[in-house]
Amino acid sequence: MSKVVAPVSEFQSVVNRFPEDAVLVAELAATGETFGALCEEHALATQAVQRAVKSASAYDQAFYEYLEIIRDLEHEIATAIANEKRSLRRSAPTAGASQKRNASVP
Numbered sequence: 001m002s003k004v005v006a007p008v009s010e011f012q013s014v015v016n017r018f019p020e021d022a023v024l025v026a027e028l029a030a031t032g033e034t035f036g037a038l039c040e041e042h043a044l045a046t047q048a049v050q051r052a053v054k055s056a057s058a059y060d061q062a063f064y065e066y067l068e069i070i071r072d073l074e075h076e077i078a079t080a081i082a083n084e085k086r087s088l089r090r091s092a093p094t095a096g097a098s099q100k101r102n103a104s105v106p
Contacts, residue, residue, distance in 0.1 A: 035077075045066045
């Protein structure tokens with residue numbers, strides 16, 4: 001399985017939406033095909049909404065469909081970010097455990 005690296009432009013819309021997780025978004029986009037695809041879809045949907053807002057068709061059905069797509073993608077992205085944070089917390093040693101280990105070393 002090859003890694004898909006989303007170019008900056010493809011995950012920038014996700015970074016804009018989740019700025020507090022910018023580093024994690026970049027890491028997930030660089031290492032996960034699924035997350036990279038979500039970022040790419042989010043960028044495309046965001047661009048479509050921006051184009052619709054600039055045109056006279058801002059209130060047509062496609063505009064609302066893209067807004068719904070963005071909402072759904074952001075939910076999936078937020079879930080992936082939360083799962084990665086939980087995974088990182090589980091794999092990180094706790095401060096109390098390392099202090100106990102250090103205290104027992106003569």
